[in-house]
Amino acid sequence: MSGRPPHRGLQALAYVIATVVSLLFLYPYWWMLVSAFRPTRAIMSDPLRLWPERFDLSIFTEIGRVGGVELWVYVWNSLLITSLSTLLSVVITSLGAYALVRRPDLPGFRLLRYGFLVTIMYPYMLLVIPVYLVMFKLGLLGSYAGIILFLALGPIQFFLFEQFFRATPGEVIEAGIIDGANELQVLFRIVLPMAAPITATVALITFLLNWSQWFPILVISRSPDTYTLPVALLSMNSELGSNFQGIMALAVLTTLPVAVLFLLAQKRVMEGMASGAVKG
Amino acid sequence: MNAALDTIWRGRIFYLFVLPFAALTILFGVWPILLSIQVSFTASATALRPNPTYVGFANYFTVFADPIFLASLWRTLVYTALSVLANLAFALAFAVLLDSTLIKRGNLFFRLAIFLPVVTPDVAGYVVWRWLYDRSFGALNALLKMLGLPAFSGLSSADTAMLSLLIAELWHHAGFYMIIFLANLAIRDKALEEAAHIDGATTWQRWRYVILPQLRPALVINTVYALIQFLKTFTVVVVMTKGGPNDQTNFVTYYAYQLFDQGRYGEATAMATILFAIVITISMSAFLIGEKGAKR
Numbered sequence: 001m002s003g004r005p006p007h008r009g010l011q012a013l014a015y016v017i018a019t020v021v022s023l024l025f026l027y028p029y030w031w032m033l034v035s036a037f038r039p040t041r042a043i044m045s046d047p048l049r050l051w052p053e054r055f056d057l058s059i060f061t062e063i064g065r066v067g068g069v070e071l072w073v074y075v076w077n078s079l080l081i082t083s084l085s086t087l088l089s090v091v092i093t094s095l096g097a098y099a100l101v102r103r104p105d106l107p108g109f110r111l112l113r114y115g116f117l118v119t120i121m122y123p124y125m126l127l128v129i130p131v132y133l134v135m136f137k138l139g140l141l142g143s144y145a146g147i148i149l150f151l152a153l154g155p156i157q158f159f160l161f162e163q164f165f166r167a168t169p170g171e172v173i174e175a176g177i178i179d180g181a182n183e184l185q186v187l188f189r190i191v192l193p194m195a196a197p198i199t200a201t202v203a204l205i206t207f208l209l210n211w212s213q214w215f216p217i218l219v220i221s222r223s224p225d226t227y228t229l230p231v232a233l234l235s236m237n238s239e240l241g242s243n244f245q246g247i248m249a250l251a252v253l254t255t256l257p258v259a260v261l262f263l264l265a266q267k268r269v270m271e272g273m274a275s276g277a278v279k280g
Numbered sequence: 281m282n283a284a285l286d287t288i289w290r291g292r293i294f295y296l297f298v299l300p301f302a303a304l305t306i307l308f309g310v311w312p313i314l315l316s317i318q319v320s321f322t323a324s325a326t327a328l329r330p331n332p333t334y335v336g337f338a339n340y341f342t343v344f345a346d347p348i349f350l351a352s353l354w355r356t357l358v359y360t361a362l363s364v365l366a367n368l369a370f371a372l373a374f375a376v377l378l379d380s381t382l383i384k385r386g387n388l389f390f391r392l393a394i395f396l397p398v399v400t401p402d403v404a405g406y407v408v409w410r411w412l413y414d415r416s417f418g419a420l421n422a423l424l425k426m427l428g429l430p431a432f433s434g435l436s437s438a439d440t441a442m443l444s445l446l447i448a449e450l451w452h453h454a455g456f457y458m459i460i461f462l463a464n465l466a467i468r469d470k471a472l473e474e475a476a477h478i479d480g481a482t483t484w485q486r487w488r489y490v491i492l493p494q495l496r497p498a499l500v501i502n503t504v505y506a507l508i509q510f511l512k513t514f515t516v517v518v519v520m521t522k523g524g525p526n527d528q529t530n531f532v533t534y535y536a537y538q539l540f541d542q543g544r545y546g547e548a549t550a551m552a553t554i555l556f557a558i559v560i561t562i563s564m565s566a567f568l569i570g571e572k573g574a575k576r
Contacts, residue, residue, distance in 0.1 A: 011382045011383075014377055014382035014383055015382075015383065015386075018377060018378070018383055018386075018390045021374065021390075021393075021394070022393035022394065023393075025393045025394055025396070025397060026393050026396070027419075028405065028408045028409060028412060029396070029408075031408065031412065032404075032408045043417055044416055044417055046422075047417055047418060047419045047422040048419050048422045092301050092304060093301060095297040095298065095301065096297065096298050096300070096301025096302070097301075098297060099294040099295075099297035099298040099301075100298060102294065103291055103294045105287075106287065106294055107284060107287065107288055109294075109298070112298065112301075112302050112305065115305055115306070115309065115310045116309065118309075118310075118313070119305060119309030119313065120309075121508070121556070121560055121563070122309075122313055122559075123511070123533055123552065123555050123556060123559060124512060125512065125537065126533060126537075126551075126555065127309075127312055127313065127316075129316070129536075129537070129540050129548065129549070129552070130313070130316040130319070130549070131312045133312070133319075133328070134311055134312050138307070149304065149307075149308070150308050152304060153305065153308055153309065183293045183294070184293065187297075208399045212399075212400075212401035214402075214403050214515070215514070230401045230402075230403040230404065233401075233403055233407060234403050234407075234518070234519065237403075237407050237410070244411065244417055247407060247411070248408070248411075251407050254401050254404040255400050255401060258399055258400065259396060262399045263392065263396075266388075266392055266395075270391070270395055270459050273398075273456065273459065274459045274460055274462075274463040275463070277456070277501060277505060
């Protein structure tokens with residue numbers, strides 16, 4: 001297959017198919033972006049226009065308040081909740097996966113791993129409902145802490161770290177222990193420096209995934225004060241007599257940060273997600 | 281007993297490392313699941329009280345006698361089967377296309393275009409799709425009209441609503457399955473194909489007997505992931521249809537959520553347990569069938 005030069009006609013056909021499909025996949029983004037700059041009435045009369053009539057950012061001041069809350073509050077909530085839950089997730093999951101991989105023989109460790117695997121099999125949106133009851137019992141309902149703690153647990157983070165620690169050569173750790181290092185020194189001087197690249201990958205993927213979260217945030221929140229951008233977008237979309245241009249502008253605001261982040265780090269994200277899945 | 285305690289004591293630092301992870305897993309995983317199962321055995325009206333009334337399997341009987349639930353379960357299974365097939369077929373075809381020698385320049389662009397929706401917040405993606413399908417705002421019908429084709433009723437008709445969700449979900453998920461196929465294609469043994477070619481195998485035979493068997497790992501993983509994914513279909517329904525029109529997109533997760541919203545906790549959690557059992561059974565059998573085939 002690799003040795004023969006490709007047929008020209010076949011190659012042209014392959015490019016036509018790949019281009020058409022790719023453009024179809026990208027079109028919703030373009031339509032969203034263009035619609036964010038066009039008045040609702042203009043979109044109704046000509047939905048296919050590929051370029052806005054004029055470049056007008058006024059919609060972002062017009063939707064300055066959504067559901068009685070300032071738009072910047074949602075932006076701030078998104079940044080705060082996503083960043084902190086990512087940080088927490090990386091710390092907690094790396095330590096947990098490290099301990100479970102290093103000492104699977106310790107009493108309870110196997111059970112914990114199974115408990116975790118069962119948790120991620122449970123239909124997520126139906127887990128969130130009893131989580132509401134748990135949050136209520138813990139007094140965390142309506143708090144940032146409740147949302148951040150819940151978002152700190154995820155399957156792909158665990159699988160990526162588990163896979164990395166399993167592949168870490170035991171001799172390196174043995175050598176450290178022979179040299180007289182205690183477990184904390186082994187962790188901080190030997191294991192964590194080696195784990196820097198995988199930690200960056202996990203952090204990146206967690207940020208992208210948690211930025212998109214909406215249902216747990218909606219359920220744990222008591223008021224729009226702790227909503228993030230996707231939750232605000234959802235409630236705006238459900239409002240009666242919707243402001244179409246406003247919805248598109250909010251969708252742009254929700255999508256753009258993660259789209260840019262992904263494009264900057266695409267190789268790491270795609271490779272990380274593929275290997276995290278393959279291990280799971 | 282003493283030996284066990286001794287092991288624990290000597291491994292105490294590892295218990296310390298695992299503690300936060302264990303706490304979160306128990307608080308937000310194991311406990312809610314057990315709580316949900318417990319609630320499914322109580323009368324809804326008393327479910328949240330300190331001393332709920334236990335009713336045995338009554339909620340499960342109610343649920344299995346509920347024609348809306350049975351219809352919703354069937355619909356969920358049909359939707360899942362169609363979605364898994366459509367997503368895997370699309371992802372495999374596109375992965376093979378991008379992996380072939382036909383596409384050299386622009387390969388990364390095509391990968392990014394298909395994968396970008398995976399990291400796009402699903403709410404935002406589905407909100408855009410909802411309006412793309414819209415009769416008066418939507419670009420889709422404007423395009424069909426321009427081409428002189430009949431209009432697509434999209435989300436407003438019971439006949440096309442499920443298909444509309446399937447397309448939007450394929451847009452969101454297929455890129456993920458594609459990169460798994462691509463990763464598998466990249467590590468396959470190309471010398472085998474050369475050998476088959478020299479031995480006079482046709483393109484079809486090469487595919488059927490040389491390449492496809494090597495793609496088994498990706499096929500198994502993608503099938504299990506997609507099954508779990510589509511059995512749990514929820515966000516797209518909330519954003520685009522709210523279960524309608526005429527219940528045509530009222531899947532189990534959404535129906536259970538509606539019941540929960542109405543305070544019918546017992547039935548809602550019974551449905552959750554049923555769906556959980558289905559997810560585990562189906563994905564485990566898919567996994568075992570895949571494994572068994574690999575050993576043959």
